[in-house]
Amino acid sequence: MTARPLQPVRDLVLGLGTATTMAREDPALLLVQAARRAPAAWRARAAALLARGRRRGAAHAVGTWLAGHDGEARAEVAALLARGDAPVVVAEIGxxxxxxxxxxxxxxxxxxxxxxxxGDLSGAIDAAGATPLGRRLASERTLLTAGTDVRLATAATAAARPHRSPRPADRSPTPRVLHLLTSSVPRTTSGYALRSQEVLRAQRRAGIDAVAATRLAYPVDVGLLGTPDREVVDGVVHHRLVPWHRGGTPRHRLRQHAALALALARDLEPDVLHTTTPWSNAVVTRAVARELGVPWVYEVRGLLEDTWVASFPAAARAAVRASERYRLLRARETELARSADRVVVLGETVRTALVERGVDAGRVVVAPNAVDARLLASDRSPAAARSALGLAPDGFWVGTVGSLVAYEGTDTLIRAVALARADGRDVRAAVVGDGVARPALQRLVDELGLADVVTLPGRVPAAQAPDWYLALDAFAVTRTDSEVTRTVLPLKPMAALALGRPVIASDLPALAELVGDPGAGVLTEPDSPRSVADAVARLADDPALRTELGTAGRRFAAGRTWDAVGQTYRRTYAELLA
Structure with a gap:
């Protein structure tokens, strides 16, 4: 697809306008955010340059933070604060x-x-006062309040319109579904975007006319200018809702989002609207669905308030869980889930949590993370896969493939490799992927003297990812113990199960559902390198056990293909349209 002639100008105007708004609200934050979103190579060069500054000075602290060494940066910022020598940018990083x-x-x-x-929203509003930032925060609090709607029609027209418009008798039997998404491939390659694309492709194979639209201003808002407003990715049409400017507050922006989504929906005439967490997507989708008189589906991919809490150090989580924002976010998500015509979840743990909050159990549908059925046919040995990737053929290889963030607990895996080697076993590891935790993980590898036996190749092309799974003798999901990891089912272990690799996983309810219940791996104590090292030793010493667990995992994965999930969605939409 080619961009329209004025699109580059529009994207530039939108980008500059967004930056101007951020500069007016909080210039220090704009500088910090720009640094965080800069390309990795730029950040590395800037970090090296700043690190030449005076030891324990502001420049060195900023450089340490840019390099991803959060622990060291935290200590340097604390020292600068204690001396009263911290400029605004350093305070913002603090x-x-x-x-x-x-x-x-x-x-x-x-x-x-x-x-x-x-999470102290009221305190933040008071601190900001009558400023653009204060108005933005006040608008955010209003939108987080359960029951707040984005209205697209007058009360008179809304009252006159039926809640459900009858489906024309001459309409094609193929249901048309418009997915309102946060982001999508190929502009974003997160787990969220990858699942969304797999769902869309599976639905189209199941006979559903599925199309997608991403959030307001995406992907311009992440610095990607010039993306076509309509592009086809693997046979799926993606629409971009990009205006010339964004509203000044979250409420104004949601109204813009809803208006653009409504205009698109009027053109496409979908039978069903389908959206995903977070709550802002659901607010827009509910408003558009009510305007059109069609049903809507809310796909709850995780409990957002718990995901937010997990981003804090363990010592701070109790206070954050007691905050105003946590309370509002939990109530908002509950209200939206209860108002949707159907709620899709990824596993039984989230289903149970939502039913306990009052969501009708009969309206909750489980559509789990799944696998491409073609993976089930692979019989490549770990040694052959390692040879193809240029990895050492010797040793027992354990590893992971996915986003590198703190709650994944990848540091536990690396420490376990060190313990296993200290016990006399030739254990090696591959940690594939990228994320904010990668610099700290690389430093940990160096500190433990594992540079020759632990490889961190970074993000690899999607087509190459199966080779890295196949190169492992065991796949590891050593997630930390938090509310979010207890309930959210990750996508990455499914490929390992389909490829017949035993899985070492933290003993958490969500992971037990994937690994423990089908007998496809070994569960370990969360946050315990020793427990993981013992599991590695057990598998390394018992090839028969590895085969048994791998067979069980492949059998479990065979019942969770994307084609099967596509049929689940087809049945769900058929019930709504009956």
Whole structure:
């Protein structure tokens, strides 16, 4: 697809307008956010340049943070704060790193940002005062309040319109479904975007006319200018809802989002609207569905309030869980799930949690993460896969493939490799993927003297990912113990199961559902390198056990293909349209 002649101009105007709004609200935050979103190579060069500054000075602290060494950066920021020598940018970084006292060293915007991060929305609004930032925060709190709607029609027209429009008798039997998504491939390659694309493709194979539209201003809002407003990815049409400018507050932006989504929906005439978490997508989708008189589906891919809590250090989580934002977010998500015509979840743990909150059990559908059926036919040995990738053929290889973030607990896996080698076993590891935790993981590998036996190749092309799974003797999901990891089922272990690789996983309810119940791996104590090292030793010493677990995993995965999930969606939509 080619861009329209004025699209580059529009994208540039939108990008500049967004940056101007951020600069007006909080210039220090704009600088920090720009640094975080810069290409990795740029960040690395900037970090090296700043690190040449005076030891323990502000420049060195910023460089350490840019390099991803959060622990060291936290200590340097704390020292600067103690000496009263922290400029505003350093204070802003201190807020992001949860350094005590960072908010008091910054501006009023920094103080507001710190309170907002801790979940004290009212305190943040008070700190920001009558400023653009204060108005934005107040608008956010209003939208988070359960029952707040984005209205697209007058009360008179809404009252006159039936809640459900009858489906024309001459309409094609193929249901048309418009998915309103946060992001999508190929512009984003997160787990969220990958699942969305697999769902869309599976639905089309199941006889559903599935199309997608992404959030307001995406992908311009992440710095990707020039993306066509309509592009086809693997046979799936993706529409981009990109305006010339974004509203000044979250409420204005949701109205824009809803208006553009409604205009698109009027053109496409979908039978069903389908969206995913977060709550902002659901607010827009509910408004558009009511305007059109069609049913809508809310796909709850995780409990967002718990995901937010998991981003904090363990010592801070109890206070964050007691915050105003947590309470509002939980109530908002519950209200939206209860109002949807159907709620899709990825597993029984989230289903149970939503039913306990009052969501009608009969309207909750489980559509789990799944696998491409073609993976089930692979019989390549680990040694052959390692040879193809240029990895050492010797040793027992364990590893993971996916996003590298703190709650994945990949540091536990690396420490377990060190323990297993200290026990006399030739254990090696491959940690494939990228994310904010990668620099710290690389440093840990170096500190433990594992550079020759632990490889971190970074993000690899999707087509090459199966080769890395196949190169492993065992796949590891060593997630930390938190509310989010207890309930959310990850996507990455499914490929390992389909490829017949035993899985070492933290003993958490969501992972037990994937690994323990079907007998496809070994469950270990969360956050315990020793427990993981013992599991590695058990599998390394028992080839027969590896074969038994791999066979069980492949049998389990055979019942969870994307084609099977596509049929689940087809039945769900048919019930809604009956």
């Amino acid at each position: 807020v992001l790193l949860d350094v005590p006292g960072a908010d008091e060293a910054g501006t009023a915007a920094t103080r507001a940002r710190a309170r907002h991060r801790r």
